[in-house]
Amino acid sequence: MYAWDVTDPTHPVITDSIKVDGRRANDVKINADATIAIMTSERASNRRNGITILDITEPAHPRKITHFTDGLTGGVHNVWIEGDLVYAVHNGTNAVHIVDISDPANPRNVGRWQVENPARSLHDIIVQDGLAYLSYWDDGLVILDVGAGIVGGTPTEPVEVSRYAYRSRWGAETYGNTHHAIRYKNYVFVADEIFGCSECVNGPRGHVHVIDVTDIQSPREVATYRVPEAGAHNMWVEDDKMYVAYYQAGLRVVDVSGELRGDLYRQGREIGWYMTEDAEGYRPNSTDAWGPQPYKGNIFVSDASSGLWVVELESPRPGLVP
Helix, strand or coil, X not given: CEEEECCCCCCCEEEEECCCCCCEEEEEEECCCCCEEEEEEECCCCCCCEEEEEECCCCCCCEEEEEECCCCCCCEEEEEEECCEEEEEECCCCEEEEEECCCCCCCEEEEEECXXXXXXXXXXXXXXXXXXXXXXXXXXXXXXXXXXXCCCCCCCXXXXXXXXXXXXXXXXXXXXXXXXXXXXXXXXXXXXXXXXXXXXXXXXXXXXXXXXXXXXXXXEEEEEECCCCCECCXXXXXXXXXXXXXXXXXXXXXXCCCCCCEECCCCCCEXXXXXXXXXXXXXXXXXXXXXXXXXXXXXXXXXXXXXXXXXXXXCCCCCXXX
C-alpha cells in the first residue's frame, strides 16, 4: 500500500508504503477520525490472510499496529469501518465478520452474518445510516439493519431487511454478479462485474442497476446505466453525480439528480468521461479503471494498468454543445 501526498494534485508524491504477506492488497478504508486505516489482503504465502490495522495519525507515514487473522485466514476482499467496528468480507466463509477495534492493538470478533445459500459468494459491503448494503453476487443486493431500528438489528447482530436479486443479459448468457453497491438518497446503485462471457472479447462486461429503496423493505429496479462493450467496477455517488470506474471505458461521470427512470446512458445523463490509458502502463495504452474518489474538487482514479490519475471535471464553455 502506498501513501501519496496530493497537496499539489498536479504532482502527487509517494511518501511511504506498507508491505504485507499477500499477492494482492485489495482495499484500504479509513475511519471517520482519520486515525486508523484497515488494509485488506489475499493469497498470503502462509495462507493466513486477514486485515492489517494501521496508525495513520501521521498520514504520510502509516505505521502497522497489528495484523489480525482470527477467523479471517481465507482472505478479506474489502471492509467498511463504522465507529469502532470493522465489517469484513471474508472469502473463506463468504460471510460478513464484525470485528471490534476499539483497542486497535487487540481486535476481537463480535459478530457475523451470512445468507443461507450454501453456494453464496459475498463481494462487498458498505454501511450507511444504520443499514448495511451487501453485494452477494448471484444472491443480489442484501440490506441489513445494523442499528437503523427497522427490524431490530444491532451493529453486532444484523437482521435482514430485504434483498433484490436480478439477472443481466450479455449475449446469450445471463448473470447475477452483484459486485458493488452504494446508497444515495432514495436509490442504491449496484454494479455488475462479468468476466468470461461470449461478448467479453475486449474485457469484462456489466452495468449499473438503479434500485429504488423508497420502501426499504421492497426494493425495485427502476433504471440502468450501461456503457456498450465495457464493464463496470467500483462507484462513488455524491452531489447528484455518480462516478463509475468502468474498466476499459475509463472514468464515467453521470448526472443522477431528480427522479431516475429508464436507460440513463441513452438519455444523455453522462456528463463527462476520461480514458485512463498510458503508453508506459503495465499493459501499454490499455484502460483498466478500477476505482473513483472525488475529493476537494478533483477526482482520483486508480487504474490497474497505469496507476493513480488525478482529473478535474470542468463545466462546458458557453456555446459548446455537450
